[in-house]
Structures are given as structure tokens and as C-alpha cells.
Amino acid sequence: MANRFFISMEDGLSEPEWIKNVEPYMNLVTTEIGYDDEEVSIMFCTDSFIQQLNKQYRDIDSPTDVLSFENGEEYTDEDGEKWFSAGDIIISLETLPKNAEYFGVSENDELKRLLLHGLLHLNGYDHGEEHVEPNVEPTNEMLSLQEKTLKKYADYKII
Numbered sequence: 001m002a003n004r005f006f007i008s009m010e011d012g013l014s015e016p017e018w019i020k021n022v023e024p025y026m027n028l029v030t031t032e033i034g035y036d037d038e039e040v041s042i043m044f045c046t047d048s049f050i051q052q053l054n055k056q057y058r059d060i061d062s063p064t065d066v067l068s069f070e071n072g073e074e075y076t077d078e079d080g081e082k083w084f085s086a087g088d089i090i091i092s093l094e095t096l097p098k099n100a101e102y103f104g105v106s107e108n109d110e111l112k113r114l115l116l117h118g119l120l121h122l123n124g125y126d127h128g129e130e131h132v133e134p135n136v137e138p139t140n141e142m143l144s145l146q147e148k149t150l151k152k153y154a155d156y157k158i159i
Helices: 017-032 047-058 095-103 107-122 141-152
Strands: 004-009 038-045 066-076 082-092
Touching: 004 017, 017 038, 017 107, 017 141, 038 107, 047 066, 047 082, 066 107, 082 095, 082 107, 095 107, 107 141
Parallel strands: 004 038, 038 082
Antiparallel strands: 066 082
């Protein structure tokens, strides 16, 4: 069976044309790293929206690029199929271009990184205090898997 992705925008934000390309990318990377029968909700938002979540759930009163909220529950749908509700990924569209500039990459590459980063968190990975830094090879298992997967799909276009 495949994975399911529910993609939405914060109320009041217009849906970008490229949003239709998010699900095919997520299907590629979930298959690549061996996740199957997962449901993931992905929401794109503003800095103020993600800042509220960051303050409420992490006690950090500032915006961030991506937040992941694990669900981790299995359920059977109305058709009798079993699913794993992995959780929610929230991505700030205002921080995305700032990150791209910081890392010296395109917004497309940064979006792929944020989506994959959120997905890995939903599946139990953590990077502790280590973060991706420009021109620094990560040593953490999560970040190493993230960067390896991103290299494999370097030519994939979302934006």
C-alpha cells in the first residue's frame, strides 16, 4: 500500500502552484527510506503561525522553519485498511527563503530538506543539538540519512 499525505495552507494564505508537487516528492522519499502505509499531514504557514506553535509546544517564542508533531497511532479505516498516523509537519513559507539564502541553496532544495526533516522526526529520528550547517558533513544518524536522501533526489523539482 502507499502512503497518504494531507497538504494544506494556513487560513488566509493562497495555495502556491507548486503545492501539487509536494505529494509525489513525499511518496518518493518515504519509499526510499522504507516507510509504508503512513499518513502525514503537511501544513504551510506564516512565521507568526509557526511562532505561536513553537511557543505553545516548545516554550520558544520565535518562528522556526519546520515543526513536527508525532502521532504514532495505528488505525483501521472504513475500508478495513490499516494505517499509521505518523503526525503533522508544519513549514513556514516565510522562513523557507531565509534558510535557502543562509545555506546557499535554492528554495526548491530547502523545501525538500524541510519536508524530509519533518518526516524523519515523525518516524522517531532526532538530531539532538546537532543541526545542518553550510559546508559541514553531519555526523548524526538522522541528519546523515537526510543529506544522503537529498543528494539522491537533487534533481527533483517541487518549486
